[in-house]
Amino acid sequence: MVLISIGFYGSFAYDLDRSDFIKLITLSLGLFFLCYKIIQFEKWNFKFLIVAGILFRLVFFVVSPNLSQDFFRFIWDGELVRQGFNPYLFTPNELMAQGNLVIANAQELHMGMGELSAKHFSNYPPLNQVLFALAAALGGKSILGSIMVMRAIIICADLGILYFGIKLLKHLNRSSYLIFWYFLNPLVIIELTGNLHFEGVMLFFFMVAIYFTAKKKWQWGGVFYAFAILTKLVPLIFLPLFLKHYGIKKSLIFYFIIGGAVLVFTLPFFTMDFIANYSATIGLWFSNFEFNASIYNIIKYVGLQFDVPAYEMIKVYGKVIPFIIITVVLVFTFLRNNKNTSGLIVSMLWILSCYYFLATTVHPWYIIFLVILAIFTEFRFPLVWSFTVILSYWAYSNALFQESLLILSIEYILVYGFLIYELITLNNKNLLFCKN
Template sequence: MNGHSIAAKSDVPLPLVQIAALGGLLVVIDAAGPALHHTYGSAAFVALMAVHAACAAWVTRLALYHESIAALAIVLCVALMTRGLLLATPPYLSTDVWRYVWDGRVQGAGINPYLYVPAAPELAHLRDTAIFPNINRADYAPTIYPPSAQWIFYLVTRFADGMRAMKVAMVAFDVATIAALVAILHRLGRPLLLVAAYAWHPLPIWEIAGNGHVDAAMLAFLMWSLWLALAGRTQVAGALATLAALVKPTALLALPVYWRPWDWRLVLIVGGLATLMYVPFLPAGWGVLGFGPGYLREEGLLSGTGLWLPQLFAPAQPLPTWLVVALYGAGALLLAGIALQAGFRRDRSPEASIGSMLLLVLVFLDILAPNYPWYFLVLVAFLPLSPAVSPWILPTFAFAFYDVIGPADPTWISLRITKVTLYLLTTIAIVLDIRSGRLPGLTGRGAKSP
């Protein structure tokens, strides 16, 4: 099918009925989700979210046989309805959005957000009973968020200084991501209905509309940068990817894909823009790193307890320094090899570019093994664009990482079991995806189209 126009592939209305029925089911799931979570526990909630993701996957299968304006309209309407439901729900899985509002408020008062922890005496006049009590790590952690995120927090709080306004802004970025994915699918000549893999997946709905995570901004910048790169505007794409990385650093992994051998212009653009974005915050000195070093310690990434592979053999035990260095060294070499292959690849097709970027993101997450579901949002953005199986695993079962109700909840599965199981399955799936051609290998062999 020519993806530059939407035409019905079948005169049989059954696929359209299925899409409408699945959409109705998602609305019910997201409306009842919080109550069901608290009533029946984490295991039931994780299973419910897996059903949610399965609905998204089913529509992507239907996209291969049926596509119409009506089907796309249903997908987009359901996407907006489910986001509206969670937007109206106070965040209970994460409190990060309160820190966003606080950082914006601090900047609005003319204070560098990297200078003080929220509980510092210097910020006493900014505290209230609505925002401050909900900030996590308020007494020991300065902000961790880079400059692009800080600018977003500042601008949003100039319009409204509250949690709801911040969530609305993040949903706006989420909608921009959906638009970017539709634009990319249109450029690639693929069924636009594939956007359901992102628009209907539970992770963006719950982590962006529900919890208001700033990763939404990173995704919007990153996906529009990918659209620009596929249009041949790699330098502008690199600039936009840099802005994305200054929201969440994961977006840096796009740059090797956009880079062409010995093209120093992209390097200069990235370096210059990053420097420019940091300039207003430089009076904080090394404080511009924020809580980054403390976060690495807290998550066990310096001691090795946060890595998933050693937990197979020595759960919760700090590793010898030499072993931590060796594990990270091996991971860095692997990541560097994939990045070099991406930068020097001969195949500059859209499939190769998307596959290389996805492989970099998958390996990066597999090495660092984050414990928080919203880190996997970037994988969901690739679901409409890639036939790979591996990026479905972590986002679909990500809610198992939450201990909001557990471990007092008897249905809660321990973090160690969750982490080892999901990352092991993802690793196996990555290998199988490479062997099947769904992801590119280090030999430079391109990935298949969906």
């Protein structure tokens, strides 16, 4: 089964166009089935599973991503930082128009990143930019060389998640093999190692932070939590939960440590234009972009029946959603105890799930954060979502990149259906709003 999986990953890496939806979904279905059976048969043979997971990742090592073009922008930003330029002050289009760039492979990188990325400022946090610069510096002015360096970083991060994940599972008296639902998950391997998304690096820092939190080493937890935020902003959403986890005094010091670390990494990039450009770019995710949405698509469909323009719909929706998410965060902050690590992680799972259910943009690699959180809880609907989210790639099977409401309905009916099933069968209100 491992050999067959390697063959499937090889086909994914070297012989798949993302417009070939039938082949993409068939390979994904086969890989998820094989992942399930491998874990089922060998769940206590850790050496075997670790070697298998590493081999699956190495299949992608010397090939360019074929499901995402974001890596072109990663290398572009890395080249800028490596040469002392601030990637937050100019869009790629503005720099190309100047005509005096000294970026290696500038034309190829600019064309590869696509029109949407090229006309916007960078939205990747400072520590991510440092990693991009490292890849550009060690890549030898070669796009493939930079890709290989980024892959090495992401694979090392996954190995770190495996190590600290096992330690945290043991600390919580949960079965250690559960971490392999992350380490061998095809979505994780394809989207992180294959497509070079840095969620895995962020999750490594996040996992270390939660481990130190569980071991009462909260000062170190604050440092690594800051590193997670500096790689991807998503962990910011969980910060209020620590108020009841640590108490007022410790939580304030915890926030101070995080703020200090974030400030240190941000200062080299800081200007007033940085604040304006970065804020504007982040705001676009709420009010301009849409992909693989669930609740938003339902609201948009209803609105269209009443002749409400889609562009007006997303702007209004984008302004309302942040307030709804803030309300959800406050509910889980003050209605749950969150003092023990298990309760804290369950709150995180529900907050992030609500955010993605409401979001206008849910790329497949976003679900990986839910997968790692679910491993430490009783819930498994994120594992179902980690497969069904592949259906969102239907949009790339046509020249206009149009989504199919039928395909999206299948994805979310399966996810919501399994979630409801779990809530009914687990039959335990403590999973949501307990005081314990």
